[in-house]
Amino acid sequence: MLPVIQYTGAEGVLDLGWGHPDPTLLPVEAWAESTSEAIRAAGWTALTYGYANGPGPLIEWLTVHIGAIDGRAPSPDELFVTAGASQGLELVSTVLTRPGDVVLVDSPTYHLALRILTDRGVELRAAPTDAQGIDPAATARLVGDLRAAGRRVPMLYTVATFNNPSGASMPVPRRRELVDALDGVTIVEDDTYRELAYDGPAPPSLWSLASAGVVRLGSFAKTIAPGLRLGYLSAEAGFVRRLAGRGYVDSGGCVNHTSAMALAQFATTGRYEAHVSALREAYRLRRDALVGALRAAAPGVEFTVPAGGWFLWLGVPDAAAVARRALERGVGMSTGERFHVDGGGTRHLRVSFSMYGPTDLEEAAHRFGGSLKIGADQVRP
Template identity: 55%
Template structure:
C-alpha cells in the first residue's frame, strides 16, 4: 500500500535531536490567534478576500506594513515601495529574475544563507564571494574586487547579504560598514539585496539600522518575511524597492494573470497586525527564543569550556567554531551516533571550500529541555572525536 503523501517539510528521525532545522517551535505557532484573524478578515472583506488580489498586494496589508516599519525604523516607508511576496525565497527569486541575466556575477557574503545560494544559481549566474574579515563584508576590498571584475568585462548587478542577525552567523554588519556599503552601491550601480528576515527577532533593545533605511530606498532592495515572526506556512513576505522595480514586478505575466500573491493570507495578516495580535505574538516568541538561546549557549559553554561559544544578539542560530582540529564533516557521523545533528559550515559558502571548521546550531525548533540534552550529546561527540 502506498504511503500517505507528506504534509510538512520537517522529517523526523527517531532518536535524533536535530539542531539543523531553522524552523519555529511548533507550540509557538499562533494557531488560535490566526484562526480568529481569518474569521475576522472574512467578516471585514467578504468576497473580496477570495477573489483575485491587487498586483502589488492588498492595500490593507501594505498600509499596515508601511506604518509598522516606519515606526520601528523611525523612517518613512512609502506604500509605493512594497510588493507582497510568497516569502523571502520568492522575493529573492523575483528580484534576481528581473535584475540578473545568465552569466552575470552576483556577489554574496561568506558565509551566508545556503538556500539563497541555490536560488541565485538557478539564474545561471556566477556566485563570487565578497571580501570579508571578522567584521563582515569589507567595502574597500569589495570596491577593488568590483573594479577588477568589471575590467574583465563582467557585469555585476547584485550583492546579496543578511546584514542583521545573519544566517548562519547571528552577527550584524557594523554601522560604519553599512553606510560605506550603501555609498559604494549608489556610486557604482550595484543593487544590494538585503535579506532582513530576522530583524524583529532582536534580543537587543534596538536592532541595527537597515541598509534600506540608510539608503532611503536607492540601490537597496529589502526582503522581509512573516515566516520567523508568525508562521512559515503562511508563505507570506514582502520586498521594499524603488517604485520602478515594483512596477516591473507587477507587470510580470504571472502577476498580471493571477493577481496579487497569496491574497487571502495577506488580508488575514493585515487583520492580525491591525488587531495588535502581531505585536503581542512577536513579543512572546522573542522572549522564548531569547531563553532558548541562553540555554543552548550556557550549556555548551559549560560542557565545552575550551571552545569559543558565541551568543548571537538576534535570530535563531549559533555559529560554533570548532577548535583543536575538529572538523564538521568528521564530527557529524559521530554526533548522529549519539543522537544529535547540525548543519555543517561548508553549506554556507559559495565555493564549498570553506566552513568545515564551523557548525550552525539552531535553537528555535527544540524545547529548552531538548536543547540541554542536545548540547550534552554534542559535547560528548566532540570529546569522542578528540579521543
C-alpha cells in the same frame, strides 16, 4: 499517506541543523480567528484576484510597522507583498540578473539563497570580508576588476542583520560604507530576522540608510509561521513598479492575496505585536539555555552569542567529523561548507535553537559535549 510537511525528525534525534519553528509556538487559534474575521469582513474581495502590490490594509500597516522597527518608514509605493523572502529573492534576481552574470554574496550566508541564485544561471562569488562583514572598498575593487574583464555584476546578496548562519550583524558604520561604495550594483538585503532581537533593537537596515540601490526582503515565516508563505520587500518605487508589471504578477494579482488579507487582520487587531513579543522572549530563553549548556558541556568550542535570530556558529577543527560523532549520540547539526561558495566552512557548524524548548536544548548540548574528546588541541578551531 502522502507527506504534509517538509520536515519530520528521526526518532531519538534532537536535530539542531534545521532552522524551523517549534510547532508549539505557532499561533494556530489566533490565525484561525484572524482568517475568519478577515473573510467575513471583506467578503468576496478577500477571495478574488488581489491588487498586484498587495492589499491596501496590509500595505498601510506595513508602512507604519516598518517605520517602528527600522531606520525609516517606506511609502506605500515602495512596498510589494511576496510569497515569502525566498520567492522575493527569486523574483528580484529574475529581474536583475541574466545567465552568465556574476552575483556577489556574503560569506557565510543563507545556503538556500545560494540555490535560488544558482538557478538563475549566474556565477556566485564571495564578496571580500573581514571581522565586520563585507569589506566595502575591497568589494568595490572586485566589482571594478570583474567589469574590466567584461563581466556584468548586477547584484550583491547579504544577510546583514542576525546573519544566517553566523548570527552576526554588520556594524552601522560599515553599513553606511557599503551602501555608498557600490555603484550600479543592487544590494539585496535579506532582513528576515530583524524582529527577533533579544538584546535591544536591531541596527537600521541597509535599505533604510541608502538613498537608492537596495532591495530589502522581509518575511513573516519567522515571526508568525512559514506555512503562510508571506513576506514583503521594500525598494525604490520604480523597481516595485517593474515587479508589479511582470506578466506572472499581472496574471494573478497579489501573489498571496487571501493570506495577506488575513495577515492585515492579524496585525491590525494587535495580535501580531502580542505574538512577536511573546516569541521574542521564548527564543531569548532558548538561546540562553543553549549557550549556557554548551559552555558547560563543550567548553573548548568557540562561538559568539548572537543578539538575535535563530543560530549559533560553532568553531570546531573538522566540522564533518564532529557532526558525524554528534549524530551518533543523537544530535543533528549543519556543517559550515554549505553556507559558503568558496570552499570555506569546514571548521564551523550551524546549530539552531528555534525548534526545541530549553530542556531539550540542554540535553542536545550535553550529548554534543559527550561526542567530543575535550582538549584544547582537539576542539579548538
